[in-house]
Amino acid sequence: MTENPTAKTAPLFLGQDSAMPASPEEAILDYVPNPRTGELYLTRFAIPEFTSLCPVTGQPDFAHLVIDYAPDKTIVESKSLKLFLGSFRNHAAFHEDCTVGIGQRLATEMKPQWLRIGGYWYPRGGIPIDVFWQTGEPPKGLWLPDQDVPSYRGRG
Template sequence: MSENNTEDLSLLGKEAVKYEFDYNPDLLETFDNSHQGRDYFVKLNCPEFTTLCPITGQPDFATLYISYIPDVKMVESKALKLYLFSFRNHGGFHEKSINMIMDDLIDLMDPKYIEIWGKFTPRGGISIDPYCNHGRKGTKYEEMADHRMMNHDMNPEMIDNR
């Protein structure tokens, strides 16, 4: 494999990409982490996430904040974009959608640590902002996940921080 590990990527750099409108985790792709001996966060901010309310069919919009500490594999960002786009016609409550994404990324990369926070725009005067995380069992990352879960939202919401 080449030094930048992109030979196996089927989407990066391709102009004629088909956008799928139905949930498809097979769109996700990885590449090798070139700094496996170091802990560091990769933060992916996704301000254009959409899914559908499973009851009303109305669209729900969110910014997703995905942060992870990679081990061997990392998610390729264009593949992640297309995967997130595949939620466009998916009917799922906010909490279910965020947990599905978490499960798919854990299955894909097996990161040391990962967290996802969905900041959904209000509908009917209420915003729903699910947060989930995962630390590798039996390691310091499991302890980190517990700590971050208990302390992740210590700042009160303000109208201007959306």
């Protein structure tokens, strides 16, 4: 895991030409100070076109990811998150590994008050697989909207 040595100072990617990382392990997630430290609020990232590769067949897998988190001292910079997520396009891993790994990496590095990720995977072999992970119970008083991704029959 590569960490951003300037995470507390200036974003590495904003305003810069940035190449897609070759793998999730090589991707640098950039964190900036939370502009509303002390406030309890929810940030949501919806990623409706996430892709990775099946580790058995090498065929593409597609998912709609929803990442919700209650920031503490830092927030993730969205361009670095896009590059990190894009690095999965040539990464072979099972749905569970991708979904839980993304959530764990964000939670470990950013240290939010709370984080959850929902991975709503499109079917391959006729079975849609939905994967959910969270850091624990949400903080008391946090407004927590539904992720609003319908079961597979209604997706698309």
